[in-house]
Amino acid sequence: MAEAERYVIGEVEVERIIEVIFNKRGIDFSGYSRASFSRRIQRITDRDSNGDFEIIVQRVSEDKLYFDQFLKEVTVNVTEMFRDPSFFLAIRKKVLPELGHHHKIRLWHAACSTGEEVYSMATLLHESNLLERSVIYGTDLNSDVLKKAKNGVYSAKNIREYTTNYQRSGGSGNFSDYYQAAYGNAVFKEFFRKNMVFSEHNLVTDGSFNEFNLIMCRNVLIYFQKPLQSRVIRIFKESLAPGGFLCLGSKESLMFADDHDAFEEVDATQKIYRKKLVV
Amino acid sequence: MIDLTGIELIVIGGSAGGIKAITEVLKPLPKDFPVPIVIVLHRLKNVPSTLQSVIQYHTLLLVKEADEKETIKPRCAYIAPANYHLLIEKDKTFALDYSEVVKYSRPSIDITFECVANVYGNKALGILLTGANSDGASGLLLMKLKGAKCYAQDPKSAEVSTMPQSAIDIGATDELIALNRIGLLLKQAALKIS
Numbered sequence: 001m002a003e004a005e006r007y008v009i010g011e012v013e014v015e016r017i018i019e020v021i022f023n024k025r026g027i028d029f030s031g032y033s034r035a036s037f038s039r040r041i042q043r044i045t046d047r048d049s050n051g052d053f054e055i056i057v058q059r060v061s062e063d064k065l066y067f068d069q070f071l072k073e074v075t076v077n078v079t080e081m082f083r084d085p086s087f088f089l090a091i092r093k094k095v096l097p098e099l100g101h102h103h104k105i106r107l108w109h110a111a112c113s114t115g116e117e118v119y120s121m122a123t124l125l126h127e128s129n130l131l132e133r134s135v136i137y138g139t140d141l142n143s144d145v146l147k148k149a150k151n152g153v154y155s156a157k158n159i160r161e162y163t164t165n166y167q168r169s170g171g172s173g174n175f176s177d178y179y180q181a182a183y184g185n186a187v188f189k190e191f192f193r194k195n196m197v198f199s200e201h202n203l204v205t206d207g208s209f210n211e212f213n214l215i216m217c218r219n220v221l222i223y224f225q226k227p228l229q230s231r232v233i234r235i236f237k238e239s240l241a242p243g244g245f246l247c248l249g250s251k252e253s254l255m256f257a258d259d260h261d262a263f264e265e266v267d268a269t270q271k272i273y274r275k276k277l278v279v
Numbered sequence: 280m281i282d283l284t285g286i287e288l289i290v291i292g293g294s295a296g297g298i299k300a301i302t303e304v305l306k307p308l309p310k311d312f313p314v315p316i317v318i319v320l321h322r323l324k325n326v327p328s329t330l331q332s333v334i335q336y337h338t339l340l341l342v343k344e345a346d347e348k349e350t351i352k353p354r355c356a357y358i359a360p361a362n363y364h365l366l367i368e369k370d371k372t373f374a375l376d377y378s379e380v381v382k383y384s385r386p387s388i389d390i391t392f393e394c395v396a397n398v399y400g401n402k403a404l405g406i407l408l409t410g411a412n413s414d415g416a417s418g419l420l421l422m423k424l425k426g427a428k429c430y431a432q433d434p435k436s437a438e439v440s441t442m443p444q445s446a447i448d449i450g451a452t453d454e455l456i457a458l459n460r461i462g463l464l465l466k467q468a469a470l471k472i473s
């Protein structure tokens with residue numbers, strides 16, 4: 001029976017906490033998909049209040065410090081380097097040669113979490129001699145993950161897996177040349193960070209802030225309902241130069257976006273699109 | 280015996296030996312099998328996958344990877360994509376989630392079973408197949424508590440018995456069925472409701 005009692009978060013609780021967060025903290029989760037969001041609330045409730053949902057509601061409304069903690073956990077921040085190596089292989093083959101035509105290359109990793117994806121992309125740019133000419137923006141809702149991204153320090157226990165991913169993505173160098181091992185961590189070298197900028201940006205409320213040659217936004221649209229997905233794709237459309245690339249996660253698509261017509265496919269399997277020259 | 284009266288979804292989980300087992304379950308099923316089937320198998324990540332085509336090769340039923348926001352429909356067997364948890368929304372559409380591994384697994388069988396329990400209640404049927412860890416057992420138990428029909432592959436017929444045995448040990452199963460009978464029983468049960 002303990003199993004069944006664990007589930008205190010139903011529809012009513014989810015809608016209530018979304019309302020409380022919005023009213024008291026001004027952050028809007030109403031456009032998020034409920035199945036995942038409700039699991040997050042369940043997880044937080046189990047951990048922080050031993051299953052007592054009322055305590056969570058109270059702390060979210062009254063305790064600012066607690067809310068900061070809560071916010072870090074309520075979105076999913078899991079990420080890895082070179083997730084889907086075949087995607088990064090397609091970037092090497094089909095996208096980098098095109099980006100190479102620009103004097104200055106602007107890239108935006110929207111919802112970059114702790115930055116593993118940003119360093120993966122920077123590795124590719126470096127190996128194509130494009131990193132010097134690039135500026136990479138990494139943004140996320142969560143300021144805490146951005147601090148980690150800025151530091152570029154990742155646990156050494158994942159490095160073997162990342163090295164395999166790197167090789168599968170077409171990397172032919174020594175991956176270990178890119179970081180220094182220190183106290184169970186891999187510290188990515190300083191030259192990567194020279195052209196990286198990290199800042200907070202909420203895809204629900206913030207808009208376009210620059211013009212980019214490539215935008216990567218992977219594994220966050222899955223958490224959004226269709227209207228919010230559509231809003232985000234509009235921001236990307238407005239933020240891309242003509243011919244600029246848009247890269248989504250392996251199970252995401254432009255299907256539900258009002259603006260899907262503004263894009264053409266570069267690689268449908270790898271979810272790489274391109275803004276049409278004339279929109 | 281399997282009775283599909285009132286059943287709106289079948290969910291099947293498996294791990295080690297699971298690909299072979301699932302093909303055996305699906306092999307006898309006709310193209311127009313009336314209940315949607317959701318399959319969660321532990322699988323490799325970060326490599327190109329042939330799982331969908333391997334399973335499709337053995338069955339007339341349409342096999343596809345579940346897409347996010349896709350409406351769950353009959354005459355289809357959906358498989359959970361690699362490296363995502365497969366969730367189900369109240370409106371019976373799929374959702375994908377790249378959150379923490381559970382019992383070292385993503386996709387996690389427990390998570391999908393829990394969603395099925397919460398969304399389908401007693402209109403679901405769950406089957407846990409061969410596997411080398413205990414993923415799926417507690418999810419199956421929740422399904423049972425919500426009134427679903429719950430089966431495990433008879434551990435004697437399993438390539439690795441840990442997974443079905445874990446479900447049996449916590450009392451999550453109504454009945455054990457030998458692997459070579461599961462597909463047949465599903466097929467017969469489908470004839471009775473059509």
Ligand SMILES: C[S@@+](CC[C@H](N)C(=O)[O-])C[C@H]1O[C@@H](n2cnc3c(N)ncnc32)[C@H](O)[C@@H]1O
Pocket residue numbers: 075076077078079080083110111112113114117139140141142145201202203204217218219220249377
């Ligand atoms: C699963 S991670 C994806 C990381 C990386 N792109 C990948 O695919 O590995 C999702 C990220 O989206 C962020 N996120 C969620 N809602 C957001 C929003 N409204 N605006 C910006 N970022 C958001 C979360 O904080 C989290 O870091």
